[in-house]
Amino acid sequence: xxxxxxxxxxxxxxxxxxxxxxxxxxxxxxxxxxxxxxxxxxxxxxxxxxxxxxxxxxxxxxxxxxxxxxxxxxxxxxxxxxxxxxxxxxxxxxxxxxxxxxxxxxxxxxxxxxxxxxxxxxxxxxxxxxxxxxxxxxxxxxxxxxxxxxxxxxxxxxxxxxxxxxxxxxxxxxxxxxxxxx
Numbered sequence: 390x391x392x393x394x395x396x397x398x399x400x401x402x403x404x405x406x407x408x409x410x411x412x413x414x415x416x417x418x419x420x421x422x423x424x425x426x427x428x429x430x431x432x433x434x435x436x437x438x439x440x441x442x443x444x445x446x447x448x449x450x451x452x453x454x455x456x457x458x459x460x461x462x463x464x465x466x467x468x469x470x471x472x473x474x475x476x477x478x479x480x481x482x483x484x485x486x487x488x489x490x491x492x493x494x495x496x497x498x499x500x501x502x503x504x505x506x507x508x509x510x511x512x513x514x515x516x517x518x519x520x521x522x523x524x525x526x527x528x529x530x531x532x533x534x535x536x537x538x539x540x541x542x543x544x545x546x547x548x549x550x551x552x553x554x555x556x557x558x559x560x561x562x563x564x565x566x567x568x569x570x571x
Contacts, residue, residue, distance in 0.1 A: 393418050395556030398563040407433045408559055418556030424490070425452065425482035427558055428469060429459040431494060434562045435502070437462040447477040456482060468497045488539070489526035489549035491558065495538050495565050496529035502569050504536075517545040538564040 390396045395418050402408035408430060410416040422430075432439070439458030442465070443449060452460055460480060463469040471478040486494075514534060516522070522530055526549060533539040534547075538561055541547045553561075 390416050390418060393556060395560050398559040399556065401563055402430075402434065402559055405434070407562070416555060418554060418559070420555050421485040421552040422491075422555050422558045423482060424469075424480065424484050424486045425456040425460065426555075427486040427491060427494065427553070428463045428482075429456055430558055430562055431468060431498060431565075432459045432462045432466075434566055435466075435498060437466055440465050444471075444480065445478070446471050446480040448479040448481065452480060452482050463494075466498075466501050468494050468501060485552035486558070487549060488547065488551050488553050488557070489523060489530065491553045491561055492533045492539055492549070493526050493529040495561055496532040498565055499532060499536060499538075499568065504569065514541060515545070516541050516547045518547055518549075522547060522549045533561075536564075536568045538568055 390399060393399075399408055399416055399418065403410075408416070437459075440461035441458060442461050444452065444457070444461050444464050446452070446460075446464075449457075460469065460482065464471075469480070471480050530539065530547065530549065534541070539547075
C-alpha cells in the first residue's frame with residue numbers, strides 16, 4: 390500500500406475504523422469491490438447505525454450476516470435501491486460495483502446528508518465517453534464529479550461500466566466525507 394496512489398485515502402479510512410483489510414493484513418487496492426463491500430464501506434463512513442430489519446430484496450437470504458445490517462442501513466437511508474427484474478427487486482451483493490453504481494450511491498449519500506443537489510452541479514469536466522454513461526447514472530455522476538468525489542481517468546474517460554477497485558472505493562468514500570465536511 391505504501392506506494393499505491395490510494396494509500397493516503399486507505400490509511401485515513403483505516404484510522405477512522407471505516408476501511409479494513411484482509412486477515413493477512415493486506416488491503417489489496419487493485420482488487421474489485423462487491424456491492425456488499427461497498428455498502429459496508431459507505432454506511433460505516435457515514436456513521437449509519439447498522440439496521441436489523443429485512444431488506445425486502447428477493448435475494449435477502451444470500452446476503453451474508455456480516456453485511457446484512459449494513460445493506461439494510463443503506464436501504465433505509467435510500468442509498469441502495471437494488472435491481473428491478475420481473476416484478477422483484479434483488480440486491481445481487483456479490484456483483485462487483487461499477488463506477489456508475491458507486492457514483493449513484495455516493496450522490497445519494499450527499500443528498501441523504503443534506504447537501505442540495507443543485508449546489509454540486511457545475512464544474513463538471515467533459516468526459517470523452519459521456520455518451521456511454523447510462524441515463525440513470527448521468528445526474529449522479531455529474532454531482533459526484535462536481536463535488537470532487539469522483540474523477541475521470543487521465544485520458545478523459547469515466548468508464549462507468551468498469552468495476553470499482555478497493556483503492557478507488559476508498560478514494561471515493563474519503564472524498565465524500567471531505568465534501569460533507571467530515
